[in-house]
Amino acid sequence: MAGRSNMKAECGLCNSTMTKIFEKELVVGKEEYATKLNLKYIECDECGESFYTKESESVINKTVSDIKRKKQGLLLGEEIKAFRKSLGVTQEQLSIMLGMAPKTISRYEGGFAVQSKQTDEHLRLMISNRDRAIEKAIELNFLEDCIEIFPVRKHKNIYKTKTRENHSNCGSLAFCG
Incomplete structure (x- = not known):
């Protein structure tokens, strides 16, 4: 060598x-x-x-x-990160939504810690009920850009959001569900 x-x-x-x-x-x-x-x-x-x-x-x-x-059979760090980003919340905010210490999600996503089976089940429940997870994030004021929710179908909502990056006065629609 x-x-x-x-x-x-x-x-x-x-x-x-x-x-x-x-x-x-x-x-x-x-x-x-x-x-x-x-x-x-x-x-x-x-x-x-x-x-x-x-x-x-x-x-x-x-x-x-x-x-x-x-x-x-647990979610991988990349899967947790992708879900968190799809919600539009930070690692710290997702930790709060799950009732965890602020740095926990960072450790899961980075591979420095492995979540418990219970935490994994909670994450999977949030993933399968994405609209409810978004509503919870709104309730906690984590998605301050989200100003309206328009029900479209039983399992799909449209969230009207303001976009901060590049066009702070521009509105956009985010399709979630």
Whole structure:
């Protein structure tokens, strides 16, 4: 394995300077959950000890979280993020809607924590009842741009919203449901 690039860091064992970054393939998980990762690590010039870069550690943690979620049949972080964005709420606002600490959704979306089965069921209920989730966000004043709700059909509403970005005086219709 040849050095890929150079950087300077201090060895956690011998305090020597580490300068060479290498790449290594690592398989995380077993059987149908096995995921192949290409990770970067840095090696000490003096003692030979190696350490994954912070970026690689984050990739490993997220992959392990995703594997746990898949095994337990839970929503993935990307799915939680997509739902939250479709509601038009922040991570902190969704945390409040779920009765959680403010940083919790950020941890779920980033792969730093795995939600409980109960939380996952609550999220799935919100996803399947999207109009009710939007109404709750409006009740909590999270969607201050949402000024009117027009019922269209039994399971579909049109929300008239003001758009802040680019055209602050322009109205738009968001089709939800």
